[in-house]
Amino acid sequence: MKRLFAVALGVLTAIGGFVDIGDLVTNAVVGSRFGMSLAWVVVVGVVGICLYANMAGRVAAVSGRATFEIIRERLGPRAGLANLGASFLINLMTMTAEIGGIALALQLVTGIGPMLWVPLAAFAVWIVVWRAKFSQLENSAGLLGLSLIVFAVAVVLLGPDWAELGRQALLPAVPATEHPATYWFYAVALFGAAMTPYEVFFFSSGAVEEGWTRRDLGQARVNVLVGFPLGGLLSLAIAASAAIVLLPQAISVTSLSQVVLPVVQAGGVVAFCFLVVGMLAAFFGAALETTLSSGYTIAQYFGWSWGKFRRPAKAARFHLVMLVGLVIAVGILATGVDPIAVTEYSVVFSAVALPLTYIPILIIANDPDYMGDAVNGRVVNALALVYLVIIVVASLAAIPLMIITGAGA
Amino acid sequence: MGTRRIRISGALAAGLVVITAVVTGCASPAEQRTQVAEDAYAAVASAALALEVAPGTPVLATAVDDAMREVMDAETRAVELPAGPQRDTLLTALRRAQDALLLARDHGADAAAALRGARDALEEAGG
Numbered sequence: 329m330k331r332l333f334a335v336a337l338g339v340l341t342a343i344g345g346f347v348d349i350g351d352l353v354t355n356a357v358v359g360s361r362f363g364m365s366l367a368w369v370v371v372v373g374v375v376g377i378c379l380y381a382n383m384a385g386r387v388a389a390v391s392g393r394a395t396f397e398i399i400r401e402r403l404g405p406r407a408g409l410a411n412l413g414a415s416f417l418i419n420l421m422t423m424t425a426e427i428g429g430i431a432l433a434l435q436l437v438t439g440i441g442p443m444l445w446v447p448l449a450a451f452a453v454w455i456v457v458w459r460a461k462f463s464q465l466e467n468s469a470g471l472l473g474l475s476l477i478v479f480a481v482a483v484v485l486l487g488p489d490w491a492e493l494g495r496q497a498l499l500p501a502v503p504a505t506e507h508p509a510t511y512w513f514y515a516v517a518l519f520g521a522a523m524t525p526y527e528v529f530f531f532s533s534g535a536v537e538e539g540w541t542r543r544d545l546g547q548a549r550v551n552v553l554v555g556f557p558l559g560g561l562l563s564l565a566i567a568a569s570a571a572i573v574l575l576p577q578a579i580s581v582t583s584l585s586q587v588v589l590p591v592v593q594a595g596g597v598v599a600f601c602f603l604v605v606g607m608l609a610a611f612f613g614a615a616l617e618t619t620l621s622s623g624y625t626i627a628q629y630f631g632w633s634w635g636k637f638r639r640p641a642k643a644a645r646f647h648l649v650m651l652v653g654l655v656i657a658v659g660i661l662a663t664g665v666d667p668i669a670v671t672e673y674s675v676v677f678s679a680v681a682l683p684l685t686y687i688p689i690l691i692i693a694n695d696p697d698y699m700g701d702a703v704n705g706r707v708v709n710a711l712a713l714v715y716l717v718i719i720v721v722a723s724l725a726a727i728p729l730m731i732i733t734g735a736g737a
Numbered sequence: 738m739g740t741r742r743i744r745i746s747g748a749l750a751a752g753l754v755v756i757t758a759v760v761t762g763c764a765s766p767a768e769q770r771t772q773v774a775e776d777a778y779a780a781v782a783s784a785a786l787a788l789e790v791a792p793g794t795p796v797l798a799t800a801v802d803d804a805m806r807e808v809m810d811a812e813t814r815a816v817e818l819p820a821g822p823q824r825d826t827l828l829t830a831l832r833r834a835q836d837a838l839l840l841a842r843d844h845g846a847d848a849a850a851a852l853r854g855a856r857d858a859l860e861e862a863g864g
Contacts, residue, residue: 439795578775579783583803585796586783593790600796737772 346559347476347566348614349429350422350521350675352607353668355563356587357736358514359570361580362503364496367564369515373522374560376715378552380686383693383704383712384528385548388535390702395532396628398698399688411688412629414681416622419526421674423618424657427453428667429611432584437604446661450654453615457650462537462636469613475606480565482594488572496571497564513729513736516722517672520679522563523719526621528685533624537637542702569594583668622653672735679726682719690716766819767864770827773811773818774863778856780807781834785852788841801842808834823864830858 358366384395391398396415400408430449431442456465502511540548570581573590581587584607591603620636627634627646634646661667690712693704704712730736764772780803787800812831818824837851845851 436796436799439798573786574783577782577786579779579786582779582807583783583800585787585800585803588796589783589786589790589800592796593786596790600791 343470343474343555343558343562346556347473347562347610348422348524349425349611349667349671350524350678351563352429352566352587352610353581353584353671354514354517354521354675355566356570356574356581357672358518359567359581360574360586361506362511362514363571363575364493364564364568365500365503366511366515366518367497367567368500369518370522370560370563370567372718373519374557374563376519376718377523377527378556379708379711379715380523380689381528381531381556382549382552383708384532384689385535385540385552386545386702387689387692387699388532389540389542389545389548390700391698392536392541393698394536394624394628395529395689395692396625397631398692400629402692402695402698403688407688408629411684412625414684415525415529415625418674418678418681419529419618419621419625420653420656421670421677422524422526423615423622423653424660425667425671425674426611426615426618427654427657428661428670429584430608430615431661432667433604433607433611436585436588442667443662443664447658449612449615450658453612453619454651454654456616457619457636458640458647462534465613465616466534469609469616472609473606473613475602476562476566476610478591478595478599478602478606479562479569482591482599483565483568483572485594485599486569486572486590488568493568493571507733509729510733510736512725513676513733516679516726516729517675517736519718519722520677520682520726521675522560523682523686524675524678525681525685526618528689529621529624530617533620533628533635537635539637619650619653623647623650676726676730676735679722681723683716683723686719687716769814770818770823771863773814774827774830774859777808777811777831777834778859778863780804780811781837781852781856781859784838784841785849785856788849788852793844798842801838805835805838805842808838823862827862830855830862833858 355370387398388394396408396412399411403411427446427449428442431445434440434445434449435442502508535544535548538544566587569590570587573593574581574586579586579589588600588603591599595602623646624634626632626649627643630645632645633643635643640647660670690704690709692698693712694709696703784797784801784804787797791797791800808831812828812835815824815827815831818827834855837848837855840851841848
């Protein structure tokens with residue numbers, strides 16, 4: 329019974345923790361401009377993150393070490409440093425976007441501008457990272473994030489033309505009002521949002537934090553293979569709600585206040601309350617994960633003591649990196665930059681950096697020195713290679729598409 | 738080796754800047770006018786929707802603030818367009834949109850009608 333509860337909890341937190349501000353904004357933008365014609369990208373992205381997150385979790389459980397630690401050892405300090413630089417910068421952008429997202433969500437509830445909320449949000453993240461246990465912060469954010477199911481409820485309440493939504497999803501086409509380059513730009517952005525690198529670093533470091541062994545691999549696999557696809561359905565519901573309400577009125581999403589309108593239209597104040605709880609939990613949870621990931625990557629590369637399982641005094645540099653990261657994020661937001669713009673750029677640059685994250689994981693997962701008899705099987709390797717091609721193509725296409733389309737304008 | 742790398746990086750960065758300038762500058766004035774009008778239209782439409790589904794709430798206040806920022810940004814871009822009657826029509830529509838948004842922010846009785854009027858004016862101005 330206890331085992332079943334643990335599995336259920338893991339799956340629920342995986343669903344609730346799947347959506348962050350990158351997923352929320354990108355899916356809403358895509359839904360409001362392209363309808364469901366990019367739904368296939370969410371499916372491709374979810375399969376990819378399942379594949380590689382599962383691999384990273386297996387590496388951590390079998391070797392007892394987090395991905396970044398092994399990357400430096402296996403590929404050498406230079407390759408590791410390139411990986412660290414790109415990952416840390418993308419992670420910092422994502423952290424900035426998440427903290428900005430918390431501030432924007434609080435603005436929707438209070439009407440008070442986001443600049444007041446930014447330092448308070450960052451302070452709250454720091455306190456939780458400093459004081460809370462790893463399992464507490466992971467489970468509470470993930471479970472409260474489940475409130476985002478209100479998007480799926482809203483889609484049903486809005487009474488859409490299901491056949492039309494299905495047609496858009498199954499027979500994707502570039503809308504007449506959009507340029508094909510813009511369509512592909514958002515395909516890459518959506519892929520980057522689904523396969524955000526920090527999720528893998530957090531997942532593998534979390535495995536070490538929770539002391540996974542080979543015996544936990546089954547539960548980890550269920551968490552990923554059930555939780556992430558259900559989280560992907562949430563992403564599709566976000567896009568569908570925008571496609572039903574905003575697209576017919578020519579409202580292309582540029583702010584968080586537009587994202588919530590379909591839910592408020594469908595379910596009024598009650599739905600809005602669920603939505604705010606879900607957004608705050610999702611953004612706060614992702615802010616915690618990115619903050620921890622910034623500490624994980626730097627500390628693991630330099631071989632410092634790290635982890636929430638240690639007292640802060642025993643992992644001082646790990647905690648210092650996280651604090652500095654939060655201060656930088658607040659500094660960036662204090663310039664008045666739009667958090668939604670930061671989000672949009674962060675998902676595109678995530679796509680650019682994808683090979684740096686996923687190629688090393690694939691190499692290590694095939695190395696018997698680390699994995700023993702738990703190296704990748706043929707089927708996993710075949711799928712991983714297909715995804716490697718997709719990842720490299722998305723990475724190479726991201727910047728040219730961003731320039732050609734004026735960042736999707 | 739290091740100098741060569743810096744040169745290559747510099748050339749790549751310069752190339753990106755040039756391509757960006759060429760791509761963003763190559764839209765015709767008519768296309769730019771349409772884009773400005775479309776962006777402002779979307780902002781006003783979302784404020785109108787917020788007024789309809791969430792009257793008197795912080796959601797409406799935030800949606801109106803966001804829309805106002807978009808419309809003011811659109812006005813800045815419109816001023817850069819070549820002078821002429823079409824630009825004047827667009828600027829008039831944008832100012833009408835700002836007035837309508839102010840009315841919505843102040844919970845004015847005719848805000849919904851004003852937003853509808855501003856939306857129609859922007860549609861016309863965008864061609």
